[in-house]
Amino acid sequence: MNAPTWIELRPDADVATVVAELAERGVWAHASVAGQRTGLALGAHSALVAARDLETIPGVAAVFAPASAHPRLDAQAGAPVLVAGLALGGPTPILAAGPCAAESRAQVDEAAAAVAQAGGGLLRGGAFKPRTSPYRFAGLGQRALDWLAQAAENHGLGLVTEAMSERDLPAVAEVAHLIQIGSRNMQNYALLRAVGATGRPVLLKRGSSARLDEWRLAAEHVLAAGSSGVVFCERGVRGTDPSTRNLLDLGAVAHLRWIDRQPVFVDPSHALGRRDLIPALSRAALAAGAHGLLLEMHPHPGRARCDGPQALTPDDLGALVAELREPRPGLGPGRDSPLKRGELEPGEQEGGEP
Ligand code: PEP
Ligand code: MN
DSSP states (O other), X not given: OOOOOXXXXXXXXXXXXXXXXXXXXXXXXXEEEETTEEEEEEOTTSOOOOHHHHHTSTTEEEEEOOOOSOHHHHHTTTOOEEETTEEETSSSOEEEEEOSBOOOHHHHHHHHHHHHHTTOSEEEOBSSOOOSSTTSOOOOTHHHHHHHHHHHHHTXXXXXXXXXXXXXXXXXXXXXSEEEEOGGGTTOHXXXXXXXXXXXXXXXXXXXTOOHHHHHHHHHHHHHTTOSOEEEEEOOBOOSOTTXXXXXXXXXXXXXXXXXXXOEEEOHHHHHSOGGGHHHHHHHHHHHTOSEEEEEBOSSGGGOSSOGGGOBOHHHHHHHHHHHHSOOTTSSTTOOSSSSOOBOOTTOOOOOOO
């Protein structure tokens, strides 16, 4: 939905009364006179109010809103994305956790057991890893996918894993309940279209310099190509201080959740690059309105082949989830107790099996 930008008034309207009525609804209006006619220009920072709700104000003749640039994204507003029996974007926050990369069958299985034990719903882990340096570990490909799929199944979890290129997409789509598009690929439009064409739900990470409007339009590409739903994932944007890896934009999370009404996860692991502050940002993310967390966890972080310093241990993960489940009144409107499995409500349909 696009915010209305212009209101046409009736000739007998009392302009000041209409402006005051609009202000009551958080809509800021400025009178604009053209000949005999008076209209109201609506400010860009107004609350997002449906045109039909403004049309009922006495004195209003017509309300104009620009056509939306992302009609398919608007159509999924307010509705959860259904993934492996879970409602992502529903009232119950969901935990997706696991290693940065799948390194061995045993590592992945141990990680999946810990995710299930902590009450998580999805196993994360990469088989195809985008690496800044061409000399770094880039994932083990197909055999890593097999380990991930098996571990997720063994422990009753859904699987989220990244498709890095169109070449590896068919193998990823074969096993992933939720296909991750990484930060570096958020504006790879050919990949966005291809991943959408699989029909699968997609976890769309934010590009490290992407604006919200660019992120929404990337989601629109995925949906226009046929995906059953897009879940946004904020993982930090490029900041100015290297003490943290990235700058976690919780304003964007709150905007997506409460204004756009889109499913949104937060990945504090890649935002911070260090494990000790993950609890603080996890709490903040949920308070801002995140529908779930994507956390890196490794059975032995010291041995991780990538992103060890930011990986939680299984014990850390258990402790964090226990802490997040403590009720904290006042943290975020409309929130249920966090990080339980978000099972489907009766009657909800899942968006396709892998
Ligand atoms: C990841 O989640 O494994 C990852 C590489 O994250 P990002 O694309 O956000 O850097
Ligand atoms: Mn990582």
